[in-house]
Amino acid sequence: MGVRRVSRWLLGLVFLPVLSQAAGKCERLIVTGSPDAPPYLWRDPADPAHLIGASADLLQHVAQDLGINIEVVYGGKRAEAQNEVRTGRMDMLLDAPLTLAGLTAQDYIHPPLVRNDYVVWTLKGSALAYDTPADLHGHKGALSDKARLTEAFDAFAQRQLTLERRSSLAQAFQALLLGDVEYVLAGRYAGQATSQTLGITDDVRAHDQPVDQPGLFVAISHDSACNEPWLRGQLAQKMTELPASGLTEAAVQRNLERWKAQLKQPVSAPKQ
Numbered sequence: 061m062g063v064r065r066v067s068r069w070l071l072g073l074v075f076l077p078v079l080s081q082a083a084g085k086c087e088r089l090i091v092t093g094s095p096d097a098p099p100y101l102w103r104d105p106a107d108p109a110h111l112i113g114a115s116a117d118l119l120q121h122v123a124q125d126l127g128i129n130i131e132v133v134y135g136g137k138r139a140e141a142q143n144e145v146r147t148g149r150m151d152m153l154l155d156a157p158l159t160l161a162g163l164t165a166q167d168y169i170h171p172p173l174v175r176n177d178y179v180v181w182t183l184k185g186s187a188l189a190y191d192t193p194a195d196l197h198g199h200k201g202a203l204s205d206k207a208r209l210t211e212a213f214d215a216f217a218q219r220q221l222t223l224e225r226r227s228s229l230a231q232a233f234q235a236l237l238l239g240d241v242e243y244v245l246a247g248r249y250a251g252q253a254t255s256q257t258l259g260i261t262d263d264v265r266a267h268d269q270p271v272d273q274p275g276l277f278v279a280i281s282h283d284s285a286c287n288e289p290w291l292r293g294q295l296a297q298k299m300t301e302l303p304a305s306g307l308t309e310a311a312v313q314r315n316l317e318r319w320k321a322q323l324k325q326p327v328s329a330p331k332q
Contacts, residue, residue, distance in 0.1 A: 086286035089128060091119065092135030092144055093154035096206055099176060099249050099315040100276060101155050105322060109134055112318075114311040115173055115276060121307060122298040125127075126291075138292050148283025153199040156279035157208055165282055169295045174274030174308055178209065180267045181236065181251050188242050190267050196221050196243065202232040203245040213272040237263065245271060249316050257323045290312045 068182060068282070093111060095103040101113040116132045123130045135141035135150055145153040154173070156162055166236040180190045180201075188199055197220050205225045209217070219224055224241060226232040232244045233254060246254070255261050278295060280287045302308050 063321040064313065065130075068121075086282055086291055087127075087129060089130045089151045089267065089286055091116075091130050091132045091152040091154050092141045093132070093156075094138040094141060094208075095134055095136075096138070096153060097208075097276075098319040099253070099312055100176065111154075112315070114308075114315040117303065117311045118173055118302065118308060118317065119154060119278065121290075121311075122295065122302075125298065126294050128291075145279065145281045148281045151281055151284040151286050153279045153281075157210075157274060160210060162279065166279040167282065167292060169278040169280070169285060169292060169299055171299050171303075172277045172310070173299060173302070174276050175273045176208075176276060177270040178207070178245050178272040178274070179251065179270055181233070181246055181247050181255075182262050182267070182298045183236060183263060184265050186242065190243070191269065193271050194220070194241040199242045200224070200240075201243045201245060202226050202235045202241040204232055204250075205228070207245065207247075208274055209245075209272050210274045213274075227272055230258060232262065233258060233264065249312060253320050254317060256320065269277050311312070 074332065080289070084304070093101045093115065099113055100115045101111050104110045104112045111132045111134055119130060119132070130152075132154065133150070137145040141150075142153060142156075142162075144150040145156075153166065156166065156168065158168060158172075162168070180196070181187050182190070189195060193216065200222045202224045203226070205227050206229075223245070224235070226235060229244075229246055229250060230272060232241075232246065233251075235241045236244050244251070244264075248270075251266055255264050278299070280292065
């Protein structure tokens with residue numbers, strides 16, 4: 061072995077511990093997401109510069125285990141928040157939908173942090189029989205303009221279903237009550253809170269079988285200085301452990317009650 065090669069080998073031994081210690085030394089992450097997706101994520105009324113919700117709580121728990129400080133901040137409306145991460149101005153998107161376009165700008169952590177079950181809501185006593193999405197064909201439905209479905213289901217809905225977009229979930233439910241539509245597609249928890257806020261829990265029902273289950277992923281910007289194999293691997297491990305821990309369901313239920321309490325203070329309908 062030549063002198064130069066020996067020198068490089070010795071130099072490598074000297075710096076190997078330093079490189080090993082450097083892995084995982086990202087100490088602070090700036091995180092953002094959709095500001096209008098309760099109970100998973102929404103803007104904190106008491107501190108509008110930050111976001112709160114089940115997703116924020118779960119990521120805070122994961123970050124604490126990893127010894128990383130995170131700040132979940134308001135980055136604008138959904139498209140604006142996504143652009144903040146896409147351009148690298150912020151490190152991470154907390155509720156990224158899995159899309160082909162998204163893969164070009166960010167690394168997704170699998171499995172998703174949470175899954176948002178979209179279910180079919182009908183009036184109680186409705187003759188609409190629902191078991192599979194195909195059963196909705198030929199029936200008029202509504203959903204919130206803020207609903208986020210998987211690309212596959214969205215394509216199916218455009219081909220096979222008759223769905224009207226309404227500016228809010230409250231308006232979609234009002235269309236159901238007026239008989240303008242036969243069903244509403246809504247997140248299970250968002251639908252529960254909205255129906256309670258509107259005082260119509262005795263008038264509507266949610267069918268148990270989800271029509272769609274979009275995952276809300278943690279995604280790290282390709283341009284983030286913290287985007288490294290150590291962090292991605294640790295996050296993936298923690299995401300895998302979360303469902304069995306019971307923490308996910310507890311965080312969702314806790315934030316569902318938190319959201320309901322906020323809705324009762326000013327009498328207003330939720331935006332999703």
